[in-house]
Amino acid sequence: MLNTSGLRAPDDNAGPSGLPLHYSLDNPNLGTPELITKVLKGVWKEFSEWKEEQARSLLRALRPPAKPTLHPVKPVPRALLPSTRISTTERHEFLVLDYSDDTTSSHEPWALHSEPVIVAPRAFDTLSSYESFTPTDRSVYVGDDSGDMPYVRYIDDPTFDATEDLDWYHNFAWMHLRDPDLELLVIEAARRLHVDHGLSYEHLQETGIFPFPLLAKGPTPGLLEENIKRDLTPFPRVGLDHEYPSTDFSTIFETLVITFCPFINCITPNCSVHSHPENLPLRVAPYAADAPPRTACGPACHQLFVAAEPVSWEPDVYNLLRTVLEVSPDAEPCDLAVVCLKPCNEVAQLASVIIKKLPAHKVPLPSRxxxxxxxxxxxxxxxxxxxxxxxxxxxxxxxxxxxxxxxxxxxxxxxxxPKCERRWRGCNCTPDEDGLACCVSRSGNGKPNSRRNQACPCRQAARECDPDVCTGCASRDHTLGCCQNSQIQHGARKKTVLQKSQWGTGVFAAERMVPGDLICEYVGELIHPETTQSRSVLTIHRRCNYLFDLNPEFAVDAVHAGNESRFINHCEHDNVAAHIKLVNGEPRLGIYANRAIKPGDELLIDYGPDFAFYGAGNDTKDNGAGQESWMSSFTDPADDDTQDWTPSK
Structure with missing residues (x-):
């Protein structure tokens, strides 16, 4: 809704947000608070007057247009009107007339013939009810749901206990949204103070008068940076052509390093799985000199000759090199030359000077x-x-x-x-006569043989093989297909299809599967126990549960995001089972075959005794998941000392 009265000017003792002004007069380098307040009030007054007239013009534009002049149309002869009689045997014929803009017929009528089309009632099956979800191939960290309520759910459903659902919220979702008009006022006031009065943006931010931070604070961008790529309100007095300060490369690079997830399962900034940002690495002295020599990268390589004269670079390129060396002091000059777009020998000369100034040192280890x-x-x-x-x-x-x-x-x-005493040592498995290693061997009846399963220490510890230390089984190279205990990290899943089953939508095998094969990973949102409780209100109402307990801190919930595994139906006579494995330090949930499965067979899992609570009735035998699968918390089969592939009951 438009505010036709404009924005209220602030009081003398209040800031633009209506709050008291907070600033410090102890620092003589700060801008004058009275000047900042005066400029803010001036911009506020100008914007209020413009906003009021802008609102009036927009409201005037909403007036309905004048009624158009209608020209009389000659009536159609009764003989040419369509007939209301329907015959299933006769061939239908009707006449077509063309009219020009002056409402007169420009051509003689001509006849068109058509055959009747009979649509039988219930010719198509009705679409069963379903719920949407976001497809994903990895679990997404959510933690706790927001305490801000976006809307009242199922408000028109008298069977839903809305009061219990509302008890989990503390605020409305829109209460924390910024006023875009206020953002525009702050941007324009900061621009005028910087351009007309010579106050730096850093000093303006330090006063604390503005309700929003102007510049970035760590990984959080400031107001000026946020609005560079944004279409602002067309306030004519705002300086849109002014160049606002952008974040320097050093800050951007440090932000990427802090938010970079080094887990081998991710290797990307701002990954969707892990909740904690990684800190910058400990500073260490460069040890590139101990590395084996590389082939010269080109005619200007530092291995061939050193730059004869002192190197002088542009400040931006120099800062780029220094920033990279602060994080990775042992980086090769050949690689740095590509990053800096400079000759390798110049990079080597300048890098040696920069490294000497870095406060890097080796971290000594105790002798004991x-x-x-x-x-x-x-x-x-x-x-x-x-x-x-x-x-x-x-x-x-x-x-x-x-x-x-x-x-x-x-x-x-x-x-x-790397030789820390707490590091996982891996396995020494080697390929067998079939070229497979770390696999679940199968006995004559097709069941897994637990004794050979125990031979691989990684399997015994409910871990997937580590590509860094499990070298004998070639777990690093998934193209060889040798290691059978690295399926989740390599995405070695089986082909499946979704189609109708006797219990609604189900998952069916599209290829042959043997015991121990990874069918897919069960993925969803990683949530904390409190959120599982808050979502239980909707779970019970919808009678659909997609929750798997991962550990005491996290559960995987596929109600909003997931893959085909959420459609696996329940049956006590199951052919697949869920197993939690530690994959490169991260617990992940895999769905594995526990018996031979032929193409076309439906995949069924036993969700345990709590399944009946979510709608299957007292008799859970051969009962499916209705329209979609209903899941309950699942006991970790890795707790079983036998480590076999028998599903948890």
């Missing part, structure tokens, strides 16, 4: 060896992964190592040395 570490990460039902460690010394509780506190193995993401 640590005690034999203890681990608890093989009990996946109770294990919650911790943030990677980044401390000095051995990975012990005395050194405040989070991995030691949690009973977890250190991973490649941790900042400890």
């Amino acid at each position: 060896a640590a005690a034999t570490p203890e681990f608890q990460d093989h009990i996946l039902s109770s294990f919650v992964p911790n943030t990677p460690c980044r401390h000095t010394g051995h990975c012990t509780a005395a050194n405040k190592c989070p991995c030691a506190y949690n009973g977890a193995h250190c991973s490649r993401v941790c900042r400890c040395p």
Whole structure:
């Protein structure tokens, strides 16, 4: 709704948001608060007058247009009117007349013939009710749902307990939205103070008078940067042609490093899975000199000759090189030359000068060896992964190592040395006569043989093979198809199709499957226990549950995002089972075949005794999931000491 009265000018003792002005007079370098307040009030007054007239003009534009002049149309002869009689045997004929703009017929009528089309009632099956979801191939971290309510759900359904649902919310979703008019006022006032009065944007932000930060604070962009790519309100007095400060490369690069997820499952900034940002690595002295020599990158390579004269670069390129070296001081000059678009020998000369000024040092390790570490990460039902460690010394509780506190193995993401005593050692499996390693062997009746399953220490610990240390089974190279215990991380899933089953939509095999084959990963939103409770109101009302417990801190809920695994129906006579595995330090849930499956067979899973609560009735035998699958919390089969492929009951 338009505010035709414009914006109210602020009081003398209030800022543009109606709040008292907060500023400090202790710093003489700050801009004058009285000047900032005066400019803000001036912009506010100008904008209020313009907004009022703009609103009037928009309202005038909503007036209906004048009625058009209608020309009389000659009546159609009765003989040419269509007949209301319908015959299933006669051939129908009707006349067509063309009229020109002056309402007179320009041609003689001509006849068209048509055959009757009879549409039988219920010729098409009615579409069953369904719910939409966002397809995804990886789980998405959500944590806790927002406490801001976007709307009242199922407000027209008297069977829904809206009161219980509303108890989980604290605010309305729109209460935190910024007023775009107020943003425009702040931008224009900051521009005038900078251009007309010579105050820097940094000083303006330090006064604390503006209701929004002008410049970026860490990874959060400021108001000026946010509005560079935005169409602002066409306030004629705003300086849209003014160049606002952009974030320098050093800040952007540091933000990318902080938000970069180094987990081998992700290797991307701002990944959708992990909730915690990774800190910058510990500064270490460059050790590139110890690396084996590389082939010269070109005629100007630093390995061939050194630049004769001192190097002088543009400030932007110099800052780029310094920023990269601060994070990766051991980077090769050949690689840095590509990044900086400079000759390799010049890069090497300038890099040697920059590295000497960096406060880098080797982190010494204590000479005394640590005690034999203890681990608890093989009990996946109770294990919650911790943030990677980044401390000095051995990975012990005395050194405040989070991995030691949690009973977890250190991973490649941790900042400890590769030979840390808490690192997972991997397996020594080698391919058998069939060219397979770390696999589940099958006995004569097609059932998995648990004894050979125990041979692989990774399988025994409910882990997928680590591509860094499990070298004998070639788990790093998925194209070889050798390692049979790295299916989730390689996406080695089986082909399936969605189609109608006797219980609604179901998942069917599109190829042959044998016990131990990964069919797909069960993915969805990673949520905390409190959110599982808040969503239970809707779960019970919809009578559809897509929840799998992953560990005490997280559950996977596929109600809003997921893949085909959410459609697997329930049956006590199952042919697939769910298994939680630690994949490169991350617990993930795979759906595996537990018996031989032929193409065309429906995939069925036993969701456990709680399944009846969500709508299958007291008798769960051969009952499916209705229109879509209903899932209940599932006991982790990895807790079973036998580690076989029998589904949890």
